[in-house]
Amino acid sequence: VQLVQSGGVVVQPGGSLRLSCAASGFRFDDYTMHWVRQVPGKGLEWVSLISWDGSATYHADSVRGRFTISRDNSKNSLYLQLNSLRPEDTALYFCAKDIRTFAYEGIDHWGQGTLVTVSS
Amino acid sequence: QSTLTQPASVSGSPGQSITISCTGTSSDVGRYKLVSWYQQHPDSAPKLVIYEVNKRPSGISDRFSGSKSGNTASLTISGLQAEDEADYYCCSYTAPTTWVFGGGTKITVL
Numbered sequence: 189v190q191l192v193q194s195g196g197v198v199v200q201p202g203g204s205l206r207l208s209c210a211a212s213g214f215r216f217d218d219y220t221m222h223w224v225r226q227v228p229g230k231g232l233e234w235v236s237l238i239s240w241d242g243s244a245t246y247h248a249d250s251v252r253g254r255f256t257i258s259r260d261n262s263k264n265s266l267y268l269q270l271n272s273l274r275p276e277d278t279a280l281y282f283c284a285k286d287i288r289t290f291a292y293e294g295i296d297h298w299g300q301g302t303l304v305t306v307s308s
Numbered sequence: 309q310s311t312l313t314q315p316a317s318v319s320g321s322p323g324q325s326i327t328i329s330c331t332g333t334s335s336d337v338g339r340y341k342l343v344s345w346y347q348q349h350p351d352s353a354p355k356l357v358i359y360e361v362n363k364r365p366s367g368i369s370d371r372f373s374g375s376k377s378g379n380t381a382s383l384t385i386s387g388l389q390a391e392d393e394a395d396y397y398c399c400s401y402t403a404p405t406t407w408v409f410g411g412g413t414k415i416t417v418l
Contacts, residue, residue, distance in 0.1 A: 222407075231411045293359070
């Protein structure tokens with residue numbers, strides 16, 4: 189299993205960006221995928237998940253209405269659109285794969301992380 | 309969503325056993341078997357060590373074990389080794405289809 193994420197970025201408050209994650213080594217379209225973030229030096233925070241077929245998405249209260257998770261199964265890719273960014277969104281963002289096929293059971297594999305810095 | 313409660317730090321000597329607690333509520337840890345534990349070394353991504361309360365992924369040492377009682381889950385590391393020094397996070401499913409992590413516990417091997 190490999191989850192390779194796009195590089196780090198600096199964005200101004202109120203700005204937008206899209207994170208991407210390229211998956212390989214497993215049947216991507218069989219698995220729910222997640223985004224989790226971590227403020228440097230702090231704990232983990234679950235952000236979003238999307239079902240294996242993209243029909244269902246869920247977001248944490250802290251990002252609902254500002255962030256959107258999506259996937260392109262034809263490209264084995266996961267995305268996170270971040271809008272209306274705030275300084276408190278500064279964090280390392282991990283893409284992650286669910287444990288079981290066709291289920292929401294938790295996370296087993298993680299990407300290397302993408303550092304998003306929101307600063308003027 | 310609130311975080312699950314973990315002790316900030318736990319320490320032990322090589323060869324000893326240590327246990328990390330993870331306290332939630334009847335809406336998360338107490339209600340579902342979907343509790344997992346992650347090990348994170350500095351500047352690395354987290355690594356799954358326990359899932360579904362007490363199951364070990366392939367390749368994880370049997371020195372790692374998990375359990376749950378009521379609203380509290382626990383991770384026990386037996387035969388503590390220097391390589392076990394890391395941060396550990398618990399995670400639980402909670403309705404409606406969200407996940408909550410603990411604040412993390414730093415394990416120090418003396």
